[in-house]
Amino acid sequence: MEFVTYEVEGQVGILTINRPKALNALNSAVLNDLDEALDNVDVNTVRCLILTGAGEKSFVAGADIGEMSTLTKAEAEAFGKKGNDVFRKLETFPLPVIAAVNGFALGGGCEISMSCDIRICSENAVFGQPEVGLGITPGFGGTQRLARLVGPGMAKQMIYTARNIKADEALRIGLVNAVYPQEELMNAAKKMASGIAMNAPIAVRNCKKAINDGLEVNMDDAIVIEEKLFGDCFETEDQKAGMGNFLEKDKEKKLKVVPFKNC
Numbered sequence: 376m377e378f379v380t381y382e383v384e385g386q387v388g389i390l391t392i393n394r395p396k397a398l399n400a401l402n403s404a405v406l407n408d409l410d411e412a413l414d415n416v417d418v419n420t421v422r423c424l425i426l427t428g429a430g431e432k433s434f435v436a437g438a439d440i441g442e443m444s445t446l447t448k449a450e451a452e453a454f455g456k457k458g459n460d461v462f463r464k465l466e467t468f469p470l471p472v473i474a475a476v477n478g479f480a481l482g483g484g485c486e487i488s489m490s491c492d493i494r495i496c497s498e499n500a501v502f503g504q505p506e507v508g509l510g511i512t513p514g515f516g517g518t519q520r521l522a523r524l525v526g527p528g529m530a531k532q533m534i535y536t537a538r539n540i541k542a543d544e545a546l547r548i549g550l551v552n553a554v555y556p557q558e559e560l561m562n563a564a565k566k567m568a569s570g571i572a573m574n575a576p577i578a579v580r581n582c583k584k585a586i587n588d589g590l591e592v593n594m595d596d597a598i599v600i601e602e603k604l605f606g607d608c609f610e611t612e613d614q615k616a617g618m619g620n621f622l623e624k625d626k627e628k629k630l631k632v633v634p635f636k637n638c
């Protein structure tokens with residue numbers, strides 16, 4: 376793959392969007408590579424993914440404006456669908472995905488970070504949805520995910536004004552969970568990912584599904600989703616080992632575990 380690299384460190388997979396000359400802007404080739412990279416992740420051995428951008432300046436500076444500028448209506452719709460399909464694949468991926476936002480996260484860059492489960496960023500990160508200044512609406516889910524993450528008032532302010540915000544403001548409004556000096560960001564992401572990887576994979580996967588699916592429905596239906604995913608953990612080796620370790624007071628094994636079977 377030309378534009379996405381994938382490395383595995385222990386049980387953590389690191390996806391890097393690698394088009395630094397264009398500040399990792401998303402063109403069709405990048406989206407295809409990302410799609411393929413996700414298809415190639417071994418979800419039985421990897422337990423958490425990190426998504427980041429190559430270089431020190433940019434996570435993803437948006438959809439590729441050069442490629443988009445000549446699209447017809449039909450082509451624009453197809454491009455939007457391609458992006459949305461990949462972003463949705465990330466959002467519903469059976470592993471948690473941490474976005475390590477190491478610089479510009481504009482337009483499609485902000486949107487792809489919002490398709491991840493958790494966002495942390497470097498001090499030089501800049502977030503924004505500049506689309507209305509380019510004569511378009513956010514097209515990769517920005518109007519939907521930003522409003523869900525930071526509330527409609529703040530999302531509308533960011534989208535209507537097209538004003539970028541810095542890392543500290545992104546932290547204040549809850550768009551990111553934490554801000555780190557640039558040189559510490561990847562280590563922080565790996566530490567968080569390794570911590571997630573220590574836990575029972577079926578339970579973590581079911582928590583992701585419960586939160587994501589539950590947020591789409593009313594509380595009565597959401598609780599039913601949780602009940603089913605809770606029940607789904609039982610009779611798995613993860614549940615037997617996890618609870619067994621506690622009951623046996625095996626502090627060494629407690630919460631370390633757990634076999635990959637039944638994943």
Ligand code: DAK
Pocket residue numbers: 396397398400436437438439440441451452454455456458479481482483484505506509511512513514515
């Ligand atoms: N697309 C293409 N190339 C880009 C790019 C982008 N989004 N952002 C940066 N680049 C390229 C620059 O053209 C430049 O290339 P060369 O001239 O060196 O060949 C190189 O990256 C370095 O950029 P700069 O020289 O501009 O670097 P600066 O440090 O001066 O400025 C910047 C950095 C991030 C402030 C600036 O590059 C910038 O403003 N970039 C554009 C940011 C932006 O507006 N992003 C949002 C794009 S719109 C939809 C689907 C998707 C979307 C909408 C609809 N449907 C189909 C429904 C999504 C839209 C967007 O994401």
